[in-house]
Amino acid sequence: MPDALPSAPAGLLAALGAALGPRGLLTEPADLAPYLTDWRGLYRGAALCVLRPATTEELAAAVRLCAEAGVAMVPQGGNTSMVGGATPDESGRQVVISLARMNRIRDLDPVDMTMTAEAGVVLKAAQDAAAAAGCLFPLSLGAEGTATIGGVLSTNAGGNTTVRYGNARELMLGLEAVLPDGQVWNGLRRLRKDNTGYALRHLLVGAEGTLGIITAAVLRLFPRPRETEVAFCAVRDEDAALALFRRFRDRDETALRAFEYMSGTGVDLAVRHIEGVAHPLATRADHYALVDLASSRPDAGLRRLMEDVLEAALEAGEVLDAAIGGSEAQRAALWRIREEHPEAQKREGASVKNDVSVPVSRVPELIRRCSAALAALVPGSRPVPFGHLGDGNIHMNLMQPEGMDPAAFLARSDDIMDAVNAVVRELGGSFSAEHGIGRLKTDMMEAWRGGAELDLMRRIKAAVDPRGLMNPGKVLP
Amino acid sequence: MPDALPSAPAGLLAALGAALGPRGLLTEPADLAPYLTDWRGLYRGAALCVLRPATTEELAAAVRLCAEAGVAMVPQGGNTSMVGGATPDESGRQVVISLARMNRIRDLDPVDMTMTAEAGVVLKAAQDAAAAAGCLFPLSLGAEGTATIGGVLSTNAGGNTTVRYGNARELMLGLEAVLPDGQVWNGLRRLRKDNTGYALRHLLVGAEGTLGIITAAVLRLFPRPRETEVAFCAVRDEDAALALFRRFRDRDETALRAFEYMSGTGVDLAVRHIEGVAHPLATRADHYALVDLASSRPDAGLRRLMEDVLEAALEAGEVLDAAIGGSEAQRAALWRIREEHPEAQKREGASVKNDVSVPVSRVPELIRRCSAALAALVPGSRPVPFGHLGDGNIHMNLMQPEGMDPAAFLARSDDIMDAVNAVVRELGGSFSAEHGIGRLKTDMMEAWRGGAELDLMRRIKAAVDPRGLMNPGKVLP
Numbered sequence: 001m002p003d004a005l006p007s008a009p010a011g012l013l014a015a016l017g018a019a020l021g022p023r024g025l026l027t028e029p030a031d032l033a034p035y036l037t038d039w040r041g042l043y044r045g046a047a048l049c050v051l052r053p054a055t056t057e058e059l060a061a062a063v064r065l066c067a068e069a070g071v072a073m074v075p076q077g078g079n080t081s082m083v084g085g086a087t088p089d090e091s092g093r094q095v096v097i098s099l100a101r102m103n104r105i106r107d108l109d110p111v112d113m114t115m116t117a118e119a120g121v122v123l124k125a126a127q128d129a130a131a132a133a134g135c136l137f138p139l140s141l142g143a144e145g146t147a148t149i150g151g152v153l154s155t156n157a158g159g160n161t162t163v164r165y166g167n168a169r170e171l172m173l174g175l176e177a178v179l180p181d182g183q184v185w186n187g188l189r190r191l192r193k194d195n196t197g198y199a200l201r202h203l204l205v206g207a208e209g210t211l212g213i214i215t216a217a218v219l220r221l222f223p224r225p226r227e228t229e230v231a232f233c234a235v236r237d238e239d240a241a242l243a244l245f246r247r248f249r250d251r252d253e254t255a256l257r258a259f260e261y262m263s264g265t266g267v268d269l270a271v272r273h274i275e276g277v278a279h280p281l282a283t284r285a286d287h288y289a290l291v292d293l294a295s296s297r298p299d300a301g302l303r304r305l306m307e308d309v310l311e312a313a314l315e316a317g318e319v320l321d322a323a324i325g326g327s328e329a330q331r332a333a334l335w336r337i338r339e340e341h342p343e344a345q346k347r348e349g350a351s352v353k354n355d356v357s358v359p360v361s362r363v364p365e366l367i368r369r370c371s372a373a374l375a376a377l378v379p380g381s382r383p384v385p386f387g388h389l390g391d392g393n394i395h396m397n398l399m400q401p402e403g404m405d406p407a408a409f410l411a412r413s414d415d416i417m418d419a420v421n422a423v424v425r426e427l428g429g430s431f432s433a434e435h436g437i438g439r440l441k442t443d444m445m446e447a448w449r450g451g452a453e454l455d456l457m458r459r460i461k462a463a464v465d466p467r468g469l470m471n472p473g474k475v476l477p
Numbered sequence: 478m479p480d481a482l483p484s485a486p487a488g489l490l491a492a493l494g495a496a497l498g499p500r501g502l503l504t505e506p507a508d509l510a511p512y513l514t515d516w517r518g519l520y521r522g523a524a525l526c527v528l529r530p531a532t533t534e535e536l537a538a539a540v541r542l543c544a545e546a547g548v549a550m551v552p553q554g555g556n557t558s559m560v561g562g563a564t565p566d567e568s569g570r571q572v573v574i575s576l577a578r579m580n581r582i583r584d585l586d587p588v589d590m591t592m593t594a595e596a597g598v599v600l601k602a603a604q605d606a607a608a609a610a611g612c613l614f615p616l617s618l619g620a621e622g623t624a625t626i627g628g629v630l631s632t633n634a635g636g637n638t639t640v641r642y643g644n645a646r647e648l649m650l651g652l653e654a655v656l657p658d659g660q661v662w663n664g665l666r667r668l669r670k671d672n673t674g675y676a677l678r679h680l681l682v683g684a685e686g687t688l689g690i691i692t693a694a695v696l697r698l699f700p701r702p703r704e705t706e707v708a709f710c711a712v713r714d715e716d717a718a719l720a721l722f723r724r725f726r727d728r729d730e731t732a733l734r735a736f737e738y739m740s741g742t743g744v745d746l747a748v749r750h751i752e753g754v755a756h757p758l759a760t761r762a763d764h765y766a767l768v769d770l771a772s773s774r775p776d777a778g779l780r781r782l783m784e785d786v787l788e789a790a791l792e793a794g795e796v797l798d799a800a801i802g803g804s805e806a807q808r809a810a811l812w813r814i815r816e817e818h819p820e821a822q823k824r825e826g827a828s829v830k831n832d833v834s835v836p837v838s839r840v841p842e843l844i845r846r847c848s849a850a851l852a853a854l855v856p857g858s859r860p861v862p863f864g865h866l867g868d869g870n871i872h873m874n875l876m877q878p879e880g881m882d883p884a885a886f887l888a889r890s891d892d893i894m895d896a897v898n899a900v901v902r903e904l905g906g907s908f909s910a911e912h913g914i915g916r917l918k919t920d921m922m923e924a925w926r927g928g929a930e931l932d933l934m935r936r937i938k939a940a941v942d943p944r945g946l947m948n949p950g951k952v953l954p
Contacts, residue, residue, distance in 0.1 A: 109836070112837050158670050191836065301776070432671075437673060459941060
C-alpha cells in the first residue's frame with residue numbers, strides 16, 4: 001500500500017481539480033495505487049495525487065499550477081519502465097501525471113508517410129492505425145500492448161526491429177511538449193529535413209521526462225512488408241551467430257528486419273514453461289539465431305535469399321540446422337520462442353536482468369566472458385543471454401541456481417550487474433542499451449558518464465528545469 | 478582584403494603559438510585571407526589569427542587559451558557553408574579555428590560497419606576510405622570534395638541520398654568534441670543502442686559550432702551497392718513527379734536511393750552552359766525526375782523494377798518519356814544534368830537561392846505557388862526549382878531576367894526569399910531544410926522559431942557557452 005497522503009496543499013488540489021475536471025484528478029489511495037509501483041516491482045512510491053489531463057492545454061495548465069506550487073511532477077505512460085523511470089519517490093509530495101487519456105491519433109497521412117499521435121497512444125494502437133492505412137509503424141517490443149508513444153520516445157525505446165528501422169528516436173520527425181514552466185512547445189513538423197537551430201526534439205527523446213513532458217509526436221511510417229521470412233537456426237557458437245548475421249547483412253541489409261540471439265538454456269526454458277512453445281529442430285543446441293527478413297517488394301525473393309544464405313552457412317559449419325517458417329502461423333511460432341524468454345525465466349525462478357550493448361563485433365566475446373564470470377560468481381547459476389545481436393544489444397540475464405532461495409540470489413543483484421558491466425566496459429559498451437537510466441541506474445552515471453559529459457547534462461537540466469521539478473531523481477545522479 | 482589586424486593581445490598569440498607550433502598559427506594577412514570569406518561571397522570578415530591544430534589536445538589547449546582571454550572562436554571545416562556559418566565577423570577580434578589538419582581516419586571496422594573520422598577529413602576522402610574497405614559511406618552532396626566531416630555534422634548536411642540514408646545526423650553514432658571551456662568530451666562510442674542520459678551528440682550535430690567544436694565522429698557504414706539503376710524521366714507536371722515518387726517508394730522504399738526533381742528551365746540551362754551535358758530525351762518537357770535505385774543484393778532485379786514502374790507510370794500518363802542509363806558512364810551522365818544545376822545557373826547570371834522544405838505531399842503546390850509568386854514579383858525572372866523531392870526539400874531558386882542588371886536583381890533578394898517563405902509557411906514547411914542558419918538566416922529565427930522553442934535554445938546556449946564565445950552571431954539572433 002502507498003504511504004498515507006501527507007497533508008496536501010489543499011489549494012493546489014482544488015486548482016488542479018478545476019483545471020482538469022473530476023476525471024482528470026485522482027486522490028483516493030485505491031485509485032492511486034496502480035500508478036505508484038513500477039512494472040518490475042522494484043520500487044513502491046507515494047503521490048500527492050495523479051493527474052490525467054485530456055488535452056495538451058489541460059496538461060500545460062496543470063504543469064503551471066504544480067510549478068507555481070513548487071511540486072515535483074512524474075510523467076507516466078504505460079508504466080512499463082524496466083528501470084523505475086515513471087515511479088514517484090516515497091515522499092508522497094510528488095504528483096504523477098498520466099498521459100493515458102491523451103490517446104488520439106491526430107493525423108495519419110499515407111503520402112507524407114507520417115502519423116501524428118498523442119503521448120498516451122498505446123504502441124500497439126499506433127501499429128494498428130498504420131496497418132489500417134496500408135502502412136507500417138515498425139517499432140515493436142515486448143510491452144507494445146501497454147507501452148505508450150510518449151513513453152517509448154521519452155526512453156528512446158529499441159526493440160526487435162532496430163537493426164532495420166532504428167530506435168524510437170529515428171522514427172520521430174517532430175514533437176509537441178509541455179516544458180517545466182508550463183509553456184507549450186509545438187514542434188510537430190512533418191519534415192524530413194529541417195535545419196533550423198538546435199535539435200530540441202532529440203534532447204527530449206531519451207530524457208525520460210526530466211526536461212519536459214512529450215505530449216504528441218510526428219512519427220515516420222513505412223510501406224508495409226509484402227514478403228516476410230523467418231528462420232530459427234541452431235548455430236555452432238557465438239562466433240557463428242555473428243558470422244551468420246554478417247552474411248545476411250552483407251547480402252541485403254535492408255531485408256534484415258531482426259536478428260536475435262538465444263542460448264540453449266533460454267530456449268529450453270521457453271519450451272519447458274510456455275504452453276504451445278515447441279522446439280522446431282530435431283536436436284538441441286547451445287546457441288540459436290532467429291532471422292527475420294521482410295520487404296515491401298512483392299517479388300523480393302526472400303525465400304531464395306534465406307535459403308541461399310543458410311545453405312552457405314551450413315556448408316561453412318556455422319549453422320548446424322535450421323527451420324524456415326512456411327506460413328504466417330509457423331513464423332509466429334518461431335518468434336514466440338524468443339518472445340516468451342522473459343516469461344519463461346520468470347516461471348523458472350528469480351533472475352537478474354541486464355540490458356547492455358557492445359560494438360557488434362564484440363558480441364561473442366561479451367557472451368562468453370560474461371557467462372564465465374557469472375557462473376564463477378554464483379556457482380550453479382545459469383546465464384541466459386538473449387537479444388538483439390544485430391544491434392550489439394544482449395540481455396545478459398542470469399537465472400538463479402536450481403533450489404536456491406530466490407531472495408538470497410537477488411541479494412547478489414548488484415554483484416551480478418557489476419560483473420557484467422566490468423566486461424561491457426572493457427569491450428567499449430554501454431550499461432544501458434535500450435531501457436534507459438530511470439531510478440535503477442542513476443548511481444552508475446558518475447562512473448560511466450562522469451566528467452565533461454555529465455557536467456554538460458547537468459548544465460542542460462539546470463537550464464531547462466532550473467527548479468528541478470521534472471521527474472527528479474531520474475537519469476541524473 | 479581583410480581589415481588590418483587590430484592591436485592583437487600579444488600574450489594570447491604567443492601562448493597560442495607555443496601550444497600549436499608554427500604550422501598551427503597563422504597571423505599574416507595573406508595567409509588569413511582564404512579563411513575570411515564565405516564560399517558564396519556573401520560575407521567578408523576579419524580575424525585576429527587562424528588556428529590550425531593537429532590534434533584534439535592541441536585544439537583543447539587553444540580553446541582554453543581563447544576562453545581565458547575572452548576571445549570568440551569561429552570553427553571552420555571546408556568553408557563551404559551556404560549561409561556564412563563559418564565566416565568570422567568584421568571586428569577582427571575573433572579567432573578562426575580550422576580543423577583542416579585534423580584529417581585522420583582513426584579507425585574503420587567492416588564488422589561493426591563504423592568509421593571513426595576526425596573533423597577535418599574531407600567528405601570525399603571518407604567516402605573513398607569506406608569504398609576501399611568494401612563499404613559505403615552514403616552521405617553525398619555537391620561540395621563533397623571540399624566539405625569536411627566536422628562541417629557536415631555541425632550543419633546536419635543533407636544531400637542527394639537522404640531519402641534512403643537520412644541526414645548526416647542519422648549517419649553518426651558517437652562524437653568527440655571540445656567544449657567552450659576547453660574540456661574534451663569523448664563520446665566516440667560505436668554503439669547502435671546506448672540510452673544513458675541526454676543525447677548530447679544530437680545537440681552538437683546541427684548546432685553549427687555554437688555549442689562546441691566537433692573533433693571526431695563515429696560514422697555508420699553500409700554494404701556497398703552491387704546493383705544500381707538511374708532513369709531520367711520527363712513527367713507531365715509536378716503532381717506526376719510526386720506520383721512517380723510514390724510508385725517507387727511503395728514498390729521498394731529501400732531501393733530508392735535518390736529522387737530528384739528538375740524543371741525544364743533548369744535542364745535547359747545545364748544543357749546550354751555545361752560542356753558534355755546533353756539532353757537524353759528526344760523532346761523537351763517542363764518537368765523532370767531523376768530516379769536512382771541501388772541495392773546491395775547482387776540479384777536485386779532493379780532493372781526490372783525500374784522498367785515495371787516506369788511502364789505503369791507511362792500508361793497512367795504521369796511519365797511522358799524516360800531514358801534508363803545502360804552503363805556506369807550513362808548513369809553518371811544522367812546524374813550530371815542534375816549536379817550541374819548550380820554551375821549552370823551561375824553561368825547564366827545572378828540568381829537568388831532558396832533551401833526550403835515542406836511535407837512531401839505539398840511539394841507540387843510549393844513549386845506551383847512559388848513559381849507564380851516569383852514570376853509576378855520580378856517580371857521576366859525565371860524560377861528554377863530543383864532538388865530532393867523525396868525529402869520535400871526543393872531549392873526554389875530564381876534566375877534574373879535576361880538582360881537585367883545582376884546587382885539590381887540581387888537587390889531584390891530579401892523580397893524574393895520572403896515571397897518563397899510566405900508560401901512555405903502556409904504549407905507547414907521550413908525556411909532552411911539542409912543548409913542551416915549561419916549568419917544569413919539568424920534574423921528569421923524569431924519569426925519562425927520564436928516563443929518556447931527559441932527560448933529553450935537560448936537557455937541551452939547560455940548553459941553550454943555562458944560567455945558566448947563559440948561562433949557568436951550564428952544560429953541564434
